[in-house]
Amino acid sequence: MTAVVETAAADAAGQGAEPIRPAGRAGVVLRRFVHNPGALTGAVVLLLLFVLAFAGPLISQWDYSHIDYTALREAPNAQHWWGTNRIGQDVFAQTIRGLQKSLLIGLLVALFSTVLASLTGACAGYFGGWTDRILMFFVDLLLVFPSFLIIAIISPRLRDGGWFAFVGLLAVFGWMITARVVRSMTLSLKEREFVRAAQYMGVGPFRIIWRHVMPNIASFLIIDATVAVGGAVMSETALSYFGFGVQSPDVSLGTLIASSTGAAVTYPWMFFFAAGLLIIFVLAVNLVGDGLRDALDPTSRKRRSRKGAKR
Secondary structure, three states: OHHHHHHHHHHHHHHHOOOOOOOOHHHHHHHHHHOOHHHHHHHHHHHHHHHHHHHHHHHOOOOOOOOOOOOOOOOOOOOOOOOEOOOOOEHHHHHHHHHHHHHHHHHHHHHHHHHHHHHHHHHHHHHOHHHHHHHHHHHHHHHHOOHHHHHHHHHHHHHHHHHHHHHHHHHHOOOHHHHHHHHHHHHHHOOOHHHHHHHHOOOOHHHHHHHHHHHHOHHHHHHHHHHHHHHHHHHHHHHHHOOOOOOOOOOOHHHHHHHHHHHOOOOOHHHHHHHHHHHHHHHHHHHHHHHHHHHHOHHHHHHHHHHHHHO
16 A cells, blocks of 8 residues: 555656756757867967956057057066067057957958859758859869968958958958868758758748758758858968968057067067967867867767877
8 A cells, every 4th residue: 555655656756857858959069068178278278368358448548549659669667568670569469469360360261152052052952953053164164263362462452441452352262162062061961851841841942951950950050150260360370471361550469460570589578479379279270170060960979089099
């Protein structure tokens, strides 16, 4: 009798308790990402860099364009935390401004290029036929063009458009490889049962692309966009180093590195702060990209661990 009562009480308690819901895909991905030490370190470093870039000007008493004529090439001190450059500008304010500009350029270029690549690749793969041939011909044509040389020629003629025109140039020449991968993935997805079912139900092609194709390639696009941020910053730095990127009086990490390369040995604070932040940012982006790949595709981590065990 006692056992029956206890069983009934347990059943009643079980009926009153809320059912345990399984974690969704986003929760599983977040848990995997957080449990990856390298990815978590990269994410924290990126967050700190963004805080430094956008909160740094608020704590500094100097603006990046201000000149202190009493402190030329002065070493780091209490007044100028990271020293001054050859004309008396505060290196901390200049570097923070350059970091802010490079981060914005990297994010915008990655966003625009990823959106353009996903739309072009998905449409080419889904529609096929002449649409595929025309879009892929355009992609192949852009791949043939020497993008660095074209940007170097066009960029000085677009100075009136500011750095937004520079972002557009980098985005235009940074999406073709991703579009080809998206196209191949779409070709595989459009033969799946859920896409066929949506077609038989009369769902429009663009709605199918948005509701069924894009979610299934979202993991690849997220990883690609993350890596593209670092690539865009490196491209901006290289172009600005040669004078084809961000134009004076504005600054970026590339222009700061270019202007202080000759003083890297004699006045190291003018060079190594900007170069160090660039290296830290690119490493952090790569760590986050690897972490996202492992979180979204756990088999990639298993494959790497097996290769390491065999060695």
